Amino acid sequence: MYRKELLKGSTDTLLLALLAEEPMYGYQLVKEMARRSSGYFRFKEGTLYPALHRLVRAGLAEAKWSGSPSGQMRRYYYITGKGSKSLQEQLDEWRQFSRAVELVMQPVP
Amino acid sequence: MNTDIHAYLGNMGRHLRLEPGRRSEILRELSTHVEERVRELRESGIPSAEATESAIRELGDLSQVSREMYSVHSTGSWSEVLLATTPHLLLAAVFALHLWTRMFWVVALAVFAGLVAVLAWRRGNPKWSYPWLGYALAAPAVTWLLALASLAYGAWQSVQGGSLPLGLPLYLGIAVYIPFSLWVMMRIARRVARQDWLLASLAALPLPFLGSWLFFLQWRQGLLIANPTRALAADADTALMFVALAVTTALFLKIGRREWRILLVIVAAPVLAALGGITYQADPQSLPIIVVTFLTVAFLLSPLLLGSHDSLEEVWYAPSSEQPV
Numbered sequence: 001m002y003r004k005e006l007l008k009g010s011t012d013t014l015l016l017a018l019l020a021e022e023p024m025y026g027y028q029l030v031k032e033m034a035r036r037s038s039g040y041f042r043f044k045e046g047t048l049y050p051a052l053h054r055l056v057r058a059g060l061a062e063a064k065w066s067g068s069p070s071g072q073m074r075r076y077y078y079i080t081g082k083g084s085k086s087l088q089e090q091l092d093e094w095r096q097f098s099r100a101v102e103l104v105m106q107p108v109p
Numbered sequence: 110m111n112t113d114i115h116a117y118l119g120n121m122g123r124h125l126r127l128e129p130g131r132r133s134e135i136l137r138e139l140s141t142h143v144e145e146r147v148r149e150l151r152e153s154g155i156p157s158a159e160a161t162e163s164a165i166r167e168l169g170d171l172s173q174v175s176r177e178m179y180s181v182h183s184t185g186s187w188s189e190v191l192l193a194t195t196p197h198l199l200l201a202a203v204f205a206l207h208l209w210t211r212m213f214w215v216v217a218l219a220v221f222a223g224l225v226a227v228l229a230w231r232r233g234n235p236k237w238s239y240p241w242l243g244y245a246l247a248a249p250a251v252t253w254l255l256a257l258a259s260l261a262y263g264a265w266q267s268v269q270g271g272s273l274p275l276g277l278p279l280y281l282g283i284a285v286y287i288p289f290s291l292w293v294m295m296r297i298a299r300r301v302a303r304q305d306w307l308l309a310s311l312a313a314l315p316l317p318f319l320g321s322w323l324f325f326l327q328w329r330q331g332l333l334i335a336n337p338t339r340a341l342a343a344d345a346d347t348a349l350m351f352v353a354l355a356v357t358t359a360l361f362l363k364i365g366r367r368e369w370r371i372l373l374v375i376v377a378a379p380v381l382a383a384l385g386g387i388t389y390q391a392d393p394q395s396l397p398i399i400v401v402t403f404l405t406v407a408f409l410l411s412p413l414l415l416g417s418h419d420s421l422e423e424v425w426y427a428p429s430s431e432q433p434v
Contacts, residue, residue: 046169050177075138
């Protein structure tokens, strides 16, 4: 439950972070997220697609249909300039937050 | 495509009350996702039926996905809110400046609303266009009511043994016009309601209030003919009511949740229509107000009956707004 809440609050940042590396389609994002987090993050489609569409509506990502090497049409998501800027801000905030959490959590010597 | 997946996503499509192009695009995206998942499961040795069942289960709660997608795509931006509230604010200005007594301004506004509605219709009915459509339909609706009243009056005169107040060819023309214009209006209303009955209600939002204004101020009190100065005195209140309609429309577009929108429509619009009645009545009586409130709720919920369920093929094969590249 706690993990679900954490993921809910970080979904946009995680998606933008992956898209900043290369354009990806929905299923690819699910697999990539699970692989990189060693299975910790498992996106349900019910969370993923509304989040991706929200990013597009907010102008943080763009979506285009294009053919994969296997010939199948897929909807690829690309990060926009506004998305890159937003990601940078979110990452800075996240680093400060996680540093603060670690400082609080570590036992006092 | 696997028929189980097709049926499952088709069922989801019926829950997605979005523009047909947007809806078919979402379904297409989800179907590519599920098909790829099924293929992977089958390649790992899972039988086809089990793989499909598993992929569909992973897709999650159908109503939750539909609700989330509706919330993402139906929430209006501020520019859409501005465009959607403009016709209400124009009407507020018309009343505040007492321009409704001048035929030129009334006709100019009706023609302008009609032009905007037609242009928006040709561009795929963006959500800001529905209030414009409502005002565009207000003029033919009033004309239709007047034609019906003229026909009824002529028939009554004829039954009483007197001569017809107008020529027979004119009455024949009116008799043809009434069902024809009703057919055209119903076709438009049905088309909008089939996409989403709630958007049809958004378009119809000002009509009960306009009806309330006509009924209480002009018909019951006859102020237009008997005391035009007193009729004009109510204009400031009427202008405020149109501003309230603009606020209701803005709230409707900014609220993403469908259930809150329904509540807004069935509460705010009847309250405004009733408030109009209370404001305009010289001799306050509760029964007409109750009748107007009840009729408003019934009228705004009536598109529910027009919005029939789409067939599976209609859900899937609506033209997509975004072409593959």
